[in-house]
Amino acid sequence: xxxxxxxxxxxxxxxxxxxxxxxxxxxxxxxxxxxxxxxxxxxxxxxxxxxxxxxxxxxxxxxxxxxxxxxxxxxxxxxxxxxxxxxxxxxxxxxxxxxxxxxxxxxxxxxxxxxxxxxxxxxxxxxxxxxxxxxxxxxxxxxxxxxxxxxxxxxxxxxxxxxxxxxxxxxxxxxxxxxxxxxxxxxxxxxxxxxxxxxxxxxxxxxxxxxxxxxxxxxxxxxxxxxxxxxxxxxxxxxxxxxxxxxxxxxxxxxxxxxxxxxxxxxxxxxxxxxxxxxxxxxxxxxxxxxxx
Amino acid sequence: xxxxxxxxxxxxxxxxxxxxxxxxxxxxxxxxxxxxxxxxxxxxxxxxxxxxxxxxxxxxxxxxxxxxxxxxxxxxxxxxxxxxxxxxxxxxxxxxxxxxxxxxxxxxxxxxxxxxxxxxxxxxxxxxxxxxxxxxxxxxxxxxxxxxxxxxxxxxxxxxxxxxxxxxxxxxxxxxxxxxxxxxxxxxxxxxxxxxxxxxxxxxxxxxxxxxxxxxxxxxxxxxxxxxxxxxxxxxxxxxxxxxxxxxxxxxxxxxxxxxxxxxxxxxxxxxxxxxxxxxxxxxxxxxxxxxxxxxxxxxxxxxxxxxxxxxxxxxxxxxxxxxxxxxxxxx
Numbered sequence: 196x197x198x199x200x201x202x203x204x205x206x207x208x209x210x211x212x213x214x215x216x217x218x219x220x221x222x223x224x225x226x227x228x229x230x231x232x233x234x235x236x237x238x239x240x241x242x243x244x245x246x247x248x249x250x251x252x253x254x255x256x257x258x259x260x261x262x263x264x265x266x267x268x269x270x271x272x273x274x275x276x277x278x279x280x281x282x283x284x285x286x287x288x289x290x291x292x293x294x295x296x297x298x299x300x301x302x303x304x305x306x307x308x309x310x311x312x313x314x315x316x317x318x319x320x321x322x323x324x325x326x327x328x329x330x331x332x333x334x335x336x337x338x339x340x341x342x343x344x345x346x347x348x349x350x351x352x353x354x355x356x357x358x359x360x361x362x363x364x365x366x367x368x369x370x371x372x373x374x375x376x377x378x379x380x381x382x383x384x385x386x387x388x389x390x391x392x393x394x395x396x397x398x399x400x401x402x403x404x405x406x407x408x409x410x411x412x413x414x415x416x417x418x419x420x421x422x423x424x425x426x427x428x429x430x431x432x433x434x435x436x437x438x439x440x441x442x443x444x445x446x447x448x449x450x451x452x453x454x455x456x457x458x459x460x461x462x463x464x465x466x467x468x469x470x471x472x473x474x475x476x477x478x479x480x481x482x483x484x485x486x487x488x
Numbered sequence: 489x490x491x492x493x494x495x496x497x498x499x500x501x502x503x504x505x506x507x508x509x510x511x512x513x514x515x516x517x518x519x520x521x522x523x524x525x526x527x528x529x530x531x532x533x534x535x536x537x538x539x540x541x542x543x544x545x546x547x548x549x550x551x552x553x554x555x556x557x558x559x560x561x562x563x564x565x566x567x568x569x570x571x572x573x574x575x576x577x578x579x580x581x582x583x584x585x586x587x588x589x590x591x592x593x594x595x596x597x598x599x600x601x602x603x604x605x606x607x608x609x610x611x612x613x614x615x616x617x618x619x620x621x622x623x624x625x626x627x628x629x630x631x632x633x634x635x636x637x638x639x640x641x642x643x644x645x646x647x648x649x650x651x652x653x654x655x656x657x658x659x660x661x662x663x664x665x666x667x668x669x670x671x672x673x674x675x676x677x678x679x680x681x682x683x684x685x686x687x688x689x690x691x692x693x694x695x696x697x698x699x700x701x702x703x704x705x706x707x708x709x710x711x712x713x714x715x716x717x718x719x720x721x722x723x724x725x726x727x728x729x730x731x732x733x734x735x736x737x738x739x740x741x742x743x744x745x746x747x748x749x750x751x752x753x754x755x756x757x758x759x760x761x762x763x764x765x766x767x768x769x770x771x772x773x774x775x776x777x778x779x780x781x782x783x784x785x786x787x788x789x790x791x792x793x794x795x796x797x798x799x800x801x802x803x804x805x806x807x808x809x810x811x812x813x814x815x816x817x818x819x820x
Contacts (some may be wrong), residue, residue, distance in 0.1 A: 241582045316549070378547065380591035386545055388606045388657065389578030398605075 216260065233471025241287040248276035252285040252438040261454045271456035280454060281354030282438040283464050289439045290468065293353065293423035294416040300358040302412050305365025306405070312366065313373030314396045326372070327363045335360065339422060340431055348431045353423060364415070365408055372404035378393025406483040417469040424465060440465050495560075495666055496521050496697050497542075502557035504534070504541050505603055510555060511768050512721040516698075516795065516803075519714075521664060522691060524698045526712035528705065528744070530765050534721040535701045539667045542566075542699070543584055543668075544574045561665065579606050583658035586672065586744045589650035592641040594659075599626075600638030603657045607650040610661045625656040630686055646677035652686065659690065666690075668703045684711050705748045709733060717741050720766050720776040723795055727802035737804040775806065784809055 240247070250256075256276030264271045270279035312323040330338070342356035376382060377400060387397050424441025426432035433439035435446070440461040447457030499517040503510050512534040519525050529535050542559055544566060546552040559566040561581060566574065578584075586592040594602055603625055604618035613621070619638065626634035629652040642650055651671060658666060658677060668687065672680035677732045688711055690696050700712060708715060710727060715733070716726045717740065725738040736742040763780040766772055772779055778788035787807050795805040 333594035360679065377548075379498065380588060381594045383547075384584075384586060384592040384654070384657075385594070387543055387578055388609075388660075389574075389575045389580065390606070390609060391575060394609065399594050399597070404595070 210325065213350045223478050223481035225478075226474045227482060230471050230474030230476075230478055233467060234475055237287050237291060237468050237471065240245060240284050241291045244281075244284040244288055248278075248281035248284040250281040252277060252282045253436045261450065261457075263454070264456055270460040271454065273443075273454070273457050274450060279443075279460050282443060283440070283460055285438040286440045286443060286461060286464065287468075289350070289433055289437065289466070290420050290423065290441075293350070294420040294468075294472070296354055297357045297361070297419040297423060299414050300354065300414050301361030301415075302365055302408065304358060305362035305367075306401070306403070306408060308362060308368050309369030310364035310373050310401055310404075312395055313370035314377055314392070314400065318372070322380065323366070327366055330363045336422060336425060340429065343426065343431045349435065350433055351388075353426055353432050357419065357422075361415070364411065367406055368411055369401075369404060372407060373400055376403055410476050410480045412474050413479060416472045420465060420468060495519065496523075496562060497699075498563075499542070499558040501540065502559065502562070503555040504537055504546070505551055505555040506551045506553075509768060510721065511552070512541070513555075514795065515557070515718075515723055516726070517716060519665070519697045519699065521697050522695045523714060524688070524700055524712045525714045525716060526708035527701045527716050527718065528703065528708055529718035529742075529768055530703060532765055532767075533718040535703075535718055536669055538561075538718070539584070539669050539699065539701055543578055543582055544569070545578070545584075576610070579658075579663065580610050580661040581663050581774075582665045582667060583661075583663040584667045584669065585651070585654050585658045585671050588674045589647060589654045590642070592652055592654060592673070595642055598639050598641055599645065599653050600640075603638075603653070603660050606648060606657065606660045612748045621660070622656070625660055626653070628690075629653070629656045629659075630682075631656075647675050648682060651675060651679075651683050655683075655686065655690070659694070659696075662694070665696070665697045665789060667698070667699045667701070667749060669810065670703070671700070672707060673702070673704075681706070687711065705733070705745065717744065720771055722776060723803075724777065725802075725804040725806075726795070727799075727804075731799075731802060737798050737802060737809045738777075738806045739781050739808075740777045741804075743780075766778060 198321045221423050254277065257277065258273070259268070259272050260274055260276040262268055262276075268278050268280065270283060272278055273282070298445045308323055337350040339353075339356045346352035346355060373396070382395060382399060387400050390399075398433055399484060413451075424439070424444065427439050427441035428445040430445075433442055435442055443461035444458045447454070447461070450457050495518055496518040497517065499515055501551065502512065502517075504512040504514040515534075515538055516526075517525065521665070527535050527538065530541070537546065540546050541554055544554070546554070554567055557567065559628045561577070566577060569577070593599070600619055600622040602729075603622040604613075605622055606617070607613045607618040608615065615684060623634045623638050626638060631637050631649060631652055637645075642653070645653060655666075655671075666687075671687070672683050675683060680738040684707060687698060691698055700707070702708060712729045714727065715729045717724045717732070717738065721742050724740045725732060725736065727737070732741060733745065736745055746759045747761060761780055774787075774789040774791055775784075775793050776782070781788065783806075785807075791807070793807045793809075795803045795810065797806050798809045
């Protein structure tokens with residue numbers, strides 16, 4: 196944490212740093228731990244949902260519909276009498292899956308394409324980067340929705356669309372770093388030992404530039420969960436009656452004035468999960484020395 | 489020097505150019521097993537790119553290429569070899585170590601893995617075998633507790649130990665020729681001496697031939713058998729170390745020796761060669777040293793002096809080269 200070393204200039208950043216410092220946030224280790232605890236907590240909830248959820252997430256119970264938070268239903272019930280808490284717990288399974296799988300394939304594809312573009316250079320680089328430009332020219336969500344609409348609404352289409360669209364960020368990130376590292380001294384040393392291009396690229400260059408992508412992927416999980424929720428909210432993703440946070444918010448929207456809990460609790464779940472991954476990303480960034488503390 | 493079959497390395501008329509502009513030309517080098525050749529010159533004289541050219545590792549994207557000449561290693565010319573063929577030569581027949589050991593080691597790979605990697609790559613050794621040999625190599629280069637250090641990362645090593653580790657990696661597949669590009673420049677003086685002693689020790693034990701690139705004539709005096717002096721991309725003088733240092737035949741070598749703090753007479757001010765080394769964009773005609781040479785005459789700017797034999801085993805590129813080192817106008 197920055198204490199005595201903090202310079203005396205009263206910039207906004209310093210004010211922010213001291214405030215967060217007083218709260219114990221902003222410390223790399225604490226961020227990392229808190230983020231990991233939150234994410235692991237959600238992971239446990241997702242894994243154990245069938246056993247720890249107090250009610251069936253899709254069973255209708257019309258007499259108990261639209262009840263506010265109570266002892267029996269801590270998060271209340273929705274317009275079909277389904278327990279919101281149970282639905283949020285089951286929703287974690289879908290939303291974590293969306294976040295993790297939805298980031299994994301873009302990460303993989305983007306890293307491979309970016310490193311090849313950066314290392315090969317010349318026309319290969321030019322060609323791949325023009326493709327990136329084309330993908331980036333479209334708004335992310337619009338392109339995602341268009342692809343999903345062409346395929347068919349559902350989780351699988353969402354993953355396919357993400358793989359087709361999401362890789363570009365990773366490709367750019369990795370390419371930039373490979374460009375720098377490919378002329379670095381240890382790469383010259385590796386070449387002087389007679390190693391081939393593939394070995395140099397994947398054994399020496401990539402491990403040295405993957406940290407940035409890992410950090411980015413953590414914040415990308417947040418964006419992906421939000422995108423997935425938005426897509427589901429728009430009816431193109433997870434279909435009702437499956438419990439998914441975005442779907443739940445969409446359903447609760449009509450009852451905002453009478454049953455605020457329907458949309459609020461799944462919304463809070465998204466916020467908490469996003470917060471966890473953001474802290475994780477922050478902590479990792481500082482841990483990897485990507486950001487000065 | 490004639491092409492002797494027992495020579496390990498024979499470089500003839502090597503020219504390196506970017507576009508049509510030659511940065512290095514007419515470099516001839518000879519090296520036998522167990523010999524240490526000092527390649528000496530100011531920064532920008534072409535020492536480093538000459539070494540990189542010997543490995544066929546001119547920086548990609550720089551436009552540098554070998555324009556002419558032959559690099560014969562054990563009588564096989566490396567210049568026409570394809571890249572895959574060349575890859576088999578690097579590491580196994582020629583090893584290379586660099587000036588800055590900190591940046592030339594992969595920061596996220598364990599030292600032992602970096603050494604073992606080339607053994608596995610070139611010789612197909614099993615991971616366990618390669619690691620055993622890595623430990624053995626670390627012991628040979630004088631790393632204390634090699635079995636405990638083999639799993640360390642480069643940042644856990646000191647500068648001198650990193651250089652030792654780099655030497656171990658370069659020698660992992662037992663190359664016969666080691667190119668050492670200013671291996672001690674980034675180290676402090678006591679560690680420098682240790683690393684140089686290690687290199688000589690390895691030379692004795694393994695019959696290694698070493699090309700030692702340096703701008704430090706003190707290092708040359710301690711270690712080399714032979715000397716090649718470069719200036720502005722050309723060889724000025726070559727010969728046995730003792731004779732070249734005692735009686736430099738070329739005015740440039742002479743001037744260079746005069747600039748060494750340890751070797752000059754206790755002067756109040758360190759002498760310097762007047763003027764700046766020329767940039768490759770406007771190399772002077774004739775002898776490239778003539779604008780700075782105290783001995784220069786009209787012929788020097790008009791005609792380029794060839795690297796001529798001046799005594800047994802000694803060559804110099806000067807119209808007035810004298811093997812006894814006496815230069816009218818330089819000393820008198």
